[in-house]
Amino acid sequence: MKNFKIFKGLVRKEFLHILRDWRSLTMLLGIPIVLVLLFGSVMTMEIKDANIAVVDHAKDHDSKELINLISTSEFFKLVKYLDTSDEIDEEFKKGTIRMAFVFDKDFGYKLHHEGHAQIQLIADGSKILTSPSLISYGKIIINKHIASKNPPSRAGYYIIPTVRMMYNKNLNGRYMTVPGIMSTVILLVGALMTSLSITKEKELGTMELLLSTPINRFLIMFAKIVPYLITSFISALSIIWAAKYVFEVPVSGSMGLLLLNTVLYILTALALGLLISTFANSQLTAMMITMTLLMLPTEVLSGMTFPTDSLPVVLQWLGKLLPSTWFNIISKGILLQGAKGGSLFFETTILVVMVMVFYFWSVIRFKPRLQ
Amino acid sequence: MTPISAENIVMNYGKVKALDAVSLKVEKGELFGLIGPDGAGKTSLIKILGTLLLANSGTAEIEGMDVVKQYQNIRRQIGYMPGKFSLYQDLTVEENLNFYASIFGTTLEENYDLIKDIYKQIEPFKKRRAGKLSGGMKQKLALSCALIHKPKVLFLDEPTRGVDPVSRQDLWDMLQSLKKDNITILVSTAYMEEALLCDRISLMDHGKILATNSPDGLIANFEKPLYAIRSGNSFKVIKKLKDYEHANSVYPFGDWVHYTDKRDTIDPLEIKSYLENNDTTNVEIKQIKASVEDCYMSLTSKNQNYEPA
The missing domain is CATH 3.40.50.300 (P-loop containing nucleotide triphosphate hydrolases)
Incomplete structure (x- = not known):
């Protein structure tokens, strides 16, 4: 009971800090949503009006019909007709095009007489973020075209799109990246909040006075989590709102389940911030650690932007240590695949374990005296 | 306890x-x-x-x-x-x-x-x-x-x-x-x-x-008689007193210079005339009660084995 009173005093104090410092509060609540909107739109705009070139060896009715369809779609903008495939390389190097469609010499003839013809889709393999999406959009248009030609009852002729590119993973642009950005932003901002809050007290000397009192360190740490759980949850809500309404990511699963897991994920981030604060004596150090430890690794290793199965095994294992890796699976599962709680049990359990480990580790590392 | x-x-x-x-x-x-x-x-x-x-x-x-x-x-x-x-x-x-x-x-x-x-x-x-x-x-x-x-x-x-x-x-x-x-x-x-x-x-x-x-x-434990000395130029007073053969400690104290002697009993007039003979004018000298700072100065000089003045 007495501990509860002490805890209430600590939490009230933390809330006062947050409310008094309106600049930080605006940043806490505003920056995440701004980041998501920015990253999200950069990544989605890439898929719109991509410059393409066409090499039409056939020049017949069928190829023209398909070229017309491709160039009028919202995804592609036809900027060049090339005579030979050799010129494609040059255009890629100049950066004028991001993708090329090459039609076989007897495209129409083969289609009508042999029942199948070939189109080559060439994309820039170095642009691994967008090229897979470009390819899949190209394929979608081709498939739609064939479907409209074929009577539904029987399978008639078909086009075989061959892809020349290393990465042909079917990434669906924003549907995949928005949840990824979400997890990175929540993790970064959450870990920053608690780690900065504690290191600020160390810098100002208020921690010294706090240490001279009999407060239990479990309470000091726990009281830092509660207020930031609320602010983080508000900013997470705004991110989910943006995902749903601005980027139109479908929410196939239960929203309640997603929110519950988001709370769990925020707790992981805040506890990780506590742990970081025990390694840093200044706000600057805390920020550096958080950024280096979380920013790049979460983007590269957690499957947010790159498929992790193309990474070396060591990096895949490192990625598994990141909370964002698991939240990516959870959020994508709920948003895109409509996963139920039971099927995400393993991932959820890992997050719970991480919260515990981070929290108790930081309490153990928290020194009851000055260094 | x-x-x-x-x-x-x-x-x-x-x-x-x-x-x-x-x-x-x-x-x-x-x-x-x-x-x-x-x-x-x-x-x-x-x-x-x-x-x-x-x-x-x-x-x-x-x-x-x-x-x-x-x-x-x-x-x-x-x-x-x-x-x-x-x-x-x-x-x-x-x-x-x-x-x-x-x-x-x-x-x-x-x-x-x-x-x-x-x-x-x-x-x-x-x-x-x-x-x-x-x-x-x-x-x-x-x-x-x-x-x-x-x-x-x-x-x-x-x-x-x-x-x-x-x-x-x-x-x-x-x-x-x-x-x-x-x-x-x-x-x-x-x-x-x-x-x-x-x-x-x-x-x-x-x-x-x-x-x-x-x-x-x-x-009360301050052992030696303490004198406060002043003239127009305290820098000169300090310098001259430090050269004085009987000087025990010399240090500035506000406008004054505080001085103790190696001998147990001295005549302040003797110090005054020593200074005046070494072209220092308007010399004032008086015996004073030691302050905590005087005690501190005397203890630190003992503690660190300073060369007496």
């Missing part, structure tokens, strides 16, 4: 010896002063006694409890006021007090009596943020927060540093009035004249305690 006791405390920061076998005993209800310049080791000693730092060796007890093993229990019984203002600047006066009351499981109302003399001076500003208070008011607030849980022992690290003279006097008055509540107080200061306001003092320098006594006792 002795409220504060320390035995052979040693504290090193790398190669620097901050505390060199310091021992100390403070009696119940005493207002005890640690007097010494910056770097003497006052802050380290207070932090070790306040359970905030671990000494390299030596033992210390607060109210009979070991500062290392029983630090949690000690922290319930002590009040601590760091040298640097360490309350929450973005919280108001009232919020700071309520916060410190709450973490000791008490309330401002419950212990209002103990702090009312101090707190009523800042109460008109209770809605003001602590960061916006003047230096003197900040110290009064910090003292109120250190007292809010009725501590048995109070540690104050240079509470009067950077505070205006009026507030300094206020603060000392408050410390003296706390004696009626039987609170043992250990206070550090670099201002020598504040030593007179303590019951007992320890003079510290370079991590050592040079002497522990009451201010009067310390002054």
